[in-house]
Structure formats: structure tokens, C-alpha cells
Amino acid sequence: MLLRPKRDLTMADAARAPDGARFDHRLVAAMVEPRSRVLDVGCGDGELLRLLEQRGVDGRGIELSREGVNECVAKGLAVIQGDADTDLADYPDDAFDYVILSQTLQATRRPREVLEHMLRIGRRAIISFPNFGHWRIRLQLLLNGAMPVTDNLPDSWYDSPNIHFCTIKDFRNLCQVAGAQMEKSVALNPWGRPLRLNAPYWFWNLFGEQAVFLLSRKERKPAIR
Amino acid sequence: MADPEWRQGRYLVEGANPRRGLAVARMGAHITYLSDAALHRKFGRKFQDRTNPTFSFDADFEVESYLRHQGITFVERFDANSYLYLTRAMDYFDLAADYDGVLANAFKGTPTRFCVISFTSDWLFPTTDSRAIVHALNAGLARVSFAEIVTDKGHDAFLLEEPELSAIVRGFLDSAGAARGLAPKG
Structure with a gap:
């Protein structure tokens, strides 16, 4: 319990800017150029898409859960029911300026293929994910010897939709093998605020609770399909 | 006959x-x-x-x-x-036939906004068919929303009281109107 301080709100809820938007969403939105075309994969209730559309972005979404999809469509968002693991293959090359995967990578069956498709469909990819290398998670595993459970990752291993956790270091390695160029990266503390920008990666990997990466494809196209 | x-x-x-x-x-x-x-x-x-x-x-x-x-x-x-x-x-209607047999070509560059809605128990126009349309719209880069509504009332569910359908249609029309400069009423 010492490792799980009780908070009244989940951290994502607490981490809201004065305009009500989540900090991680604002961070992602700030990486997107105005008037660009965006595909948000795993768009949930459409909060990020709405934020983007307010900024004049032409946004589309894919969401796995029917409730999420229907809520988005009722908000007037261009969202369809679909699965990141299977449906990205249907999109043509260079269809979007950005493809966003917000807090979803760890729930995909084949993260590498998902990333490669994102870089094929979009000129750029923006990916945010929980960092399994955070010191609190490392400490829980070390001391408890059981799969860590935190405020931001509250599910037991057997209930969790998250089947492919990774650390920031792991993700950087994935970028290497998937032919992704890292253009920007930010690590966030548990309250959704960015960590020091000039810190070394090992520091982010230890103190970042989540990370956001802006990627582009390297010259050579990833060899898929 | x-x-x-x-x-x-x-x-x-x-x-x-x-x-x-x-x-x-x-x-x-x-x-x-x-x-x-x-x-x-x-x-x-x-x-x-x-x-x-x-x-x-x-x-x-x-x-x-x-x-x-x-x-x-x-x-x-x-x-x-x-x-x-x-x-x-x-x-006889075959939209794809007019576009080299590729349905997606029919939608290339369209400014129209699409909303496809299906019902789980509709076996006249089943969800799989709606998905094929959505797939083609996506491949043609059209702006499309797609929702499937859970009901056991079959194809005719669209004629019956279905609050989720009303909410979705309203949201879609409001946003389409707003995008064309028409404010939703009230």
C-alpha cells in the first residue's frame, strides 16, 4: 500500500488543463499541424479527436468498443468500429498526415505491425504509452514479486487489456527495427506534466510514467505487405 | 408474375x-x-x-x-x-461496376459526409455488408462514421423507437450542419 498512494481522482482525470483537456491530449494535439488529416487509432470516447477538430484538423477515428464508437458518432465525429490489429491494413499508403495511437499500443496483439502500418498510412505517427520502466513499477515487481498495479494501470494481470507492456527503452528499440525516425519525444510524470526535456533517456525511463513519441518513417519504406 | x-x-x-x-x-x-x-x-x-x-x-x-x-x-x-x-x-444497381469494379473508386475525393448505421439483428442488410461499404468509403478517404446498434428488432428497428439511433443521427446531422456553417437549432 505504501507504493500505491490513494488519490481521489485517477491521474488522467487530475491531469487536466484549465480548458478541461487532458494534458497528454494537449501535448499530442500540439504536435499536430493545423488543417492536417489525422487518424486516431483507439480513439475511446473521442475526446482527443474533438480537441483536434476544434483546432481545425480533419480527424477520423477507429475504436474497438461499440460504446465508445456510438458515443463518438453521436458527438458528430467520423469514427468507425474497428481493430488496430486487423483494420489498418485496409487503409491506403499516405492517406493521413498523422496517425495517432494514444494509450493503445500496449493493448495491441502485434505492436510492431501496428507501428509499421501507422508509418505507411501516415506521414507521421504519434504514439503515447504507459512506461513500464517507471521506478514505482520496477519497485513493486522487485518487492512484491507480483505484476504491478498502479493508479494509471489499475487492472490485475488477468483482467488487463494490456498484453504488450513496454518501457521507453523497449519502445526506442522498436522504432529502430520498425524503421521509424524519432522526431520528438516527451516523458510525462504521473500528473501528466512533461519531465525535463534535456534529461537523458535512462532518466525518462525511470521517472516517466508515460511517454509520447512523434515519429516519421525513415527513407526506406518498411517492408510490409 | x-x-x-x-x-x-x-x-x-x-x-x-x-x-x-x-x-x-x-x-x-x-x-x-x-x-x-x-x-x-x-x-x-x-x-x-x-x-x-x-x-x-x-x-x-x-x-x-x-x-x-x-x-x-x-x-x-x-x-x-x-x-x-x-x-x-x-x-441491377451495381455502383462498383461503373468504377472498374472497385467500390472505393466511387467515393474518391468526395466532399460528402457519410454515416453508416447497422443493427445487430438485421439480416436483410447485415453489419458485414455495412462494413464492406465503410471499408470502401475509408479506402476512398471519405469522411465516414459507422455505428452498430444492439437490438433484436431486426431491419425494421430503424422505424421503431431506438434512442441510440436518434442520438447518433442527431449528432451526425448537427456536426455536418456545423461544418457547413449551419448552427443546430435550440
Whole structure:
């Protein structure tokens, strides 16, 4: 319990800017150029898409859960029911300026293929994910010897939709093998605020609770399909 | 057409009316608007105006009586040739054929906003077909929303009170209006 301080709100809820938007969403939105075309994969209730559309972005979404999809469509968002693991293959090359995967990578069956498709469909990819290398998670595993459970990752291993956790270091390695160029990266503390920008990666990997990466494809196209 | 009163389509000129043919056609079609679950809930194996089966070809079951009623009343408000022309027009309609057999090409560069909605128990236009349309719209980079609504009321669910359908249609129309500079009322 010492490792799980009780908070009244989940951290994502607490981490809201004065305009009500989540900090991680604002961070992602700030990486997107105005008037660009965006595909948000795993768009949930459409909060990020709405934020983007307010900024004049032409946004589309894919969401796995029917409730999420229907809520988005009722908000007037261009969202369809679909699965990141299977449906990205249907999109043509260079269809979007950005493809966003917000807090979803760890729930995909084949993260590498998902990333490669994102870089094929979009000129750029923006990916945010929980960092399994955070010191609190490392400490829980070390001391408890059981799969860590935190405020931001509250599910037991057997209930969790998250089947492919990774650390920031792991993700950087994935970028290497998937032919992704890292253009920007930010690590966030548990309250959704960015960590020091000039810190070394090992520091982010230890103190970042989540990370956001802006990627582009390297010259050579990833060899898929 | 199997009804002799159809008269090779000249029934109006010859003062006839292929009521039976049209009624039977409608009875067959009407089943596809409903779902298995909805039919069971409404009719089950209930008898019509009797407690025991007569073991004849009479309409013993309530569902038979219902379908006959649907067929007969349809004849009052619909013209047989119109029915034929409409069904044939649907059969011959092939949008993809006009675009080299690729449906997605039909939607390339369209400024239209699309909203596709399907019902889980609709077996006339099942979700898989709607998904194929969405797939083509996506591949053509059209702006498309797609929602599937859980209901056991079959194809006709779109005519019934379905709050989720209303919410989705309202949200879609409001945003489409807003995008074209029309403020949603009230």
C-alpha cells in the first residue's frame, strides 16, 4: 500500500488543463499541424479527436468498443468500429498526415505491425504509452514479486487489456527495427506534466510514467505487405 | 408474375389486378424485415382464434395470419408493376461496376459526409455488408462514421423507437450542419 498512494481522482482525470483537456491530449494535439488529416487509432470516447477538430484538423477515428464508437458518432465525429490489429491494413499508403495511437499500443496483439502500418498510412505517427520502466513499477515487481498495479494501470494481470507492456527503452528499440525516425519525444510524470526535456533517456525511463513519441518513417519504406 | 391476373404486365389496361401474386411477394419480403427473436417474442407458436390446430392448410398460427394481413393490406397501397420495377432496379444497381469494379473508386475525393448505421439483428442488410461499404468509403478517404446498434428488432428497428439511433443521427446531422456553417437549432 505504501507504493500505491490513494488519490481521489485517477491521474488522467487530475491531469487536466484549465480548458478541461487532458494534458497528454494537449501535448499530442500540439504536435499536430493545423488543417492536417489525422487518424486516431483507439480513439475511446473521442475526446482527443474533438480537441483536434476544434483546432481545425480533419480527424477520423477507429475504436474497438461499440460504446465508445456510438458515443463518438453521436458527438458528430467520423469514427468507425474497428481493430488496430486487423483494420489498418485496409487503409491506403499516405492517406493521413498523422496517425495517432494514444494509450493503445500496449493493448495491441502485434505492436510492431501496428507501428509499421501507422508509418505507411501516415506521414507521421504519434504514439503515447504507459512506461513500464517507471521506478514505482520496477519497485513493486522487485518487492512484491507480483505484476504491478498502479493508479494509471489499475487492472490485475488477468483482467488487463494490456498484453504488450513496454518501457521507453523497449519502445526506442522498436522504432529502430520498425524503421521509424524519432522526431520528438516527451516523458510525462504521473500528473501528466512533461519531465525535463534535456534529461537523458535512462532518466525518462525511470521517472516517466508515460511517454509520447512523434515519429516519421525513415527513407526506406518498411517492408510490409 | 406467376399470378395470371398480372396479364404480362397489362393488368391495368385489361381491368385486372394481380392481388394474390403481390400479396405473396410481400409476405415473403416481410419476414426479412423482422428478426428471429422479434418474431418469437410476438408470435411464438400461438394459434389464431383457436385453441387447437385444425391440421389443415388454413392459417392456424397467428404468425401466418399476421403475414397474410401484411400481404393483403400491401396490395391496397402498392402497384404490382411498381414493385417489380423497384426490385429489379435494386438488383441491377451495381455502383462498383461503373468504377472498374472497385467500390472505393466511387467515393474518391468526395466532399460528402457519410454515416453508416447497422443493427445487430438485421439480416436483410447485415453489419458485414455495412462494413464492406465503410471499408470502401475509408479506402476512398471519405469522411465516414459507422455505428452498430444492439437490438433484436431486426431491419425494421430503424422505424421503431431506438434512442441510440436518434442520438447518433442527431449528432451526425448537427456536426455536418456545423461544418457547413449551419448552427443546430435550440
